Amino acid sequence: MIRQILPSLLAGAGVTLQVFALTLLLSLPLACLLQAFQQFSGRLLKPLFRGYITLMRGTPLLLQLMFIFFGMPYLGLTFSREASILIAFTLNYTAYFIEILRGALGAVDPGQAEAGKMLGFSRRTIYFRIQLPQALRNAMPAIGNEVLNLVKDTSLIYVLGASELLKAGRSAVNTYATALPFVVVGLLYLAMCGGFSWILSRIEKRISYY
Amino acid sequence: MSCIAEKCAKTFGADPVFENVSLRIDQGEIVCLMGPSGAGKTTLLRCLCGLELPEKGTISLSGTVLCQDGHWCDPVQYRQKIGLVFQNWNLFPHWTVLRNLTEAPVRLKGMSREEAEKKARRLLEQLKIEQKAQAYPNSLSGGQKQRAAIARACMLAPEILCFDEPTSALDEQSALDVTQIIQDLAAQGLGILVVTHDEQFARRTGTRFVRLNELQSNS
Amino acid sequence: MKSRKVWMSLISLGLLMMSGCQAKTTAQQDSYSTLQARGKVVVGIDDTFAPMGFRDENNELTGYDIDMAQAVSEKLGLTFEFQTIDWSMKETELNAGNIDLIWNGYSITETRKQQVAFSEPYLENRQLIITLADSAIMTKDDLAGQSVAVQKESSALEAVMAEAELAAKLKNGAPEEFDTNIDCFMDLEAGRSQAIVVDEVLARYVMKQRGLDKYKVLDDNFGTEQYAVGMRKSDATLLSKINEAMQACVEDGTQAALNAKWFGE
Secondary structure (H helix, E strand, C coil): CHHHHHHHHHHHHHHHHHHHHHHHHHHHHHHHHHHHHHHHCCCCCHHHHHHHHHHHHHCCHHHHHHHHHHHHHHHCCCCCHHHHHHHHHHHHHHHHHHHHHHHHHHCCCHHHHHHHHHCCCCHHHHHHHHHHHHHHHHHHHHHHHHHHHHHHHHHHHHHHCCCCHHHHHHHHHHHHCCCHHHHHHHHHHHHHHHHHHHHHHHHHHHCCCC | CEEEEEEEEEEECCEEEEEEEEEEEECCCEEEEECCCCCCHHHHHHHHCCCCCCCEEEEEECCEEEEECCEECCHHHHHCCEEEECCCCCCCCCCCHHHHHHHHHHHHCCCCHHHHHHHHHHHHHHCCCHHHCCCCHHHCCHHHHHHHHHHHHHCCCCCEEEEECCCCCCCHHHHHHHHHHHHHHHHCCCEEEEECCCHHHHHHHCCEEEEHHHHECCC | CHHHHHHHHHHHHHHHHHHHHCCCCHHHCCCHHHHHHHCEEEEEECCCECCCEEECCCCCEECHHHHHHHHHHHHHCCEEEEEECCHHHHHHHHHCCCCCEECCCCECCHHHHHHCEECCCCEEEEEEEEEECCCCCCCHHHHCCCCEEEECCCHHHHHHHHCHHHHHHCHHHCCEEECCHHHHHHHHHCCCCCEEEEEHHHHHHHHHHHCHHHEEEEEEEEEEEEECCEECCCCHHHHHHHHHHHHHHHHCCHHHHHHHHHHCC
16 A cells, blocks of 8 residues: 555655755745845835735735736736746745844844944945854744745645645545555655754754854 | 044934034054943944944044034045954854954955965964964953954054953953053054043053043033 | 635635636637647646546556546547646636646536536436444435535535535534545544535445445435536637547447446446
8 A cells, every 4th residue: 555655645745845945945045135135225115025024924825826826817927837836935935034034133233233344344244244144043943943834834735736745645545545645644744844853953053163 | 643533412312422522542642531331431432433423523534534513424434444342342253263353354455365364363473362263252251352352453454443341341360461452552553542431440551531521622 | 724715715706706807818718729729738637536537556647537538639639738736726727727628527516507618428426425334324314413524615515505404404504524525534434424425436436445334325315416527618619529529439439448447337
């Protein structure tokens, strides 16, 4: 039985990992950049950022997925399934990462920026070389939480017909009329999250050199 | 080469911190600005360093004007000529002591990394913490952090060096060492401004002593 | 789960309204020539619906409807591309033009007729009432006060709701809704539901997998319905072509062979 269901579940896990990795690779750097813009932007842009973050955090990711794929074509923008998934996840997770970064940057001693200023560093150098590295270290536990949430949130892409792990599991449950695939699916999620937790703790240790 | 503040005024909200303050710091002298905490000494220091903008008055350093009547003039140029050793030093914790020293000259003065490291090691040696070059700031003692911060400020060869409460976190011996370091720097031709409420330290270190209320003219 | 359903209905409603506002889109025109030029027709299927459409041990799509669609595609001379979709979004996907056909044990109902055009039916299907073997429930009337499970957005749900008087007498005044039919079976076995209403085609397949003697199929049922292929109402040409091809499948014995292969009839 396991041998029969495993290929489709592993294929599903592959899709899950793909969405996970691409989202993470896109959203975390994007959040660092956008937070810089937010910090340097004047009064004009700030409400725009706040609006974006409120929208992303105030509506379910599932709804955002459906809106981008089913709703945007009515506004003249048609995205493929893959692009819709990536856009929705990246926009959503970037918003969360921005908020995490904002908090972590607030916890960095303002004296650090002043010291940079006295040495003549530009605002960009102060942000990217002095504040951000310290903020990222402070934010690691919160970022880690989001990373694990992301693994599990990928299960939402079923709504666009993508065969991710949970969908593959449901499919197998229907085909073989037993709940066993759910157990396997759970174990696969657990293995993935366990792996990522381990990697995260290694990174945390690595950046705790000072 | 002297730093001149003329008729400066700074308010926080509706409360004036100081008004009509004038101060001049010349090459080679050690000016100690004293007074109880909360009197506005540190605010004046921050104004002189270009971290705060006074609403009135002019601040300039050997011809470079920092600000005039509530407007910035040339703060970037100005800050290159003045250094500040913060009360809590504000060393960058994620960089080694050496990198704390070299990053600014390499990035902004176009110095090669090699040259910068050579200069940094020489400075650290003078300040007797050369063995801490590769250490991270958090592993340093208060006195060592103080020296690292002084070395970092000196890397950019300022004309004026400011100290904010340099002895507040130091033991007796380290405070004595700081006196020596400051006097050595003045002997090399730097103008020094020390903000402190430590009378004993000021008396043995300074060449001139001022209180904030004495700097205010009534004109 | 509950909130997801609410959101889903809200957004579906919103999208339906948006699509209603649209005056002219490609979706409103007969697309047969476009499909021919493209050389392929996109078939929306739900791969969690054994034995009509599901994945085998090699993760390949298989099932009665997949075979049937392949046969029709050969007769039409058009390539069919299968796109897995979320079953609750099928009409939205169709009208948005993401898929051209809904073909996956798709029962003809009055509500659906408002939204899509149906081909001639190709399979009969009853809505069976199933209980555990030792249940005291013998007739439809015994369902009063009992908890009854059905798949959400399914024709089984519609069939039960069509008998409003009976539906109101169920525990909580309505059937319990689950994501998939297997969830219904599992809920029945867990003892939370006392009966389930399921498509016969699926039910027979599941009961064979899980053990026939565990269940009892009531003589009463919630009516007969027919499986057909759904497409956009504007696609009149595609509709007639598919009807012709399916008729040809009946005449040359292709469908009989499929019935034998999947249902052993």
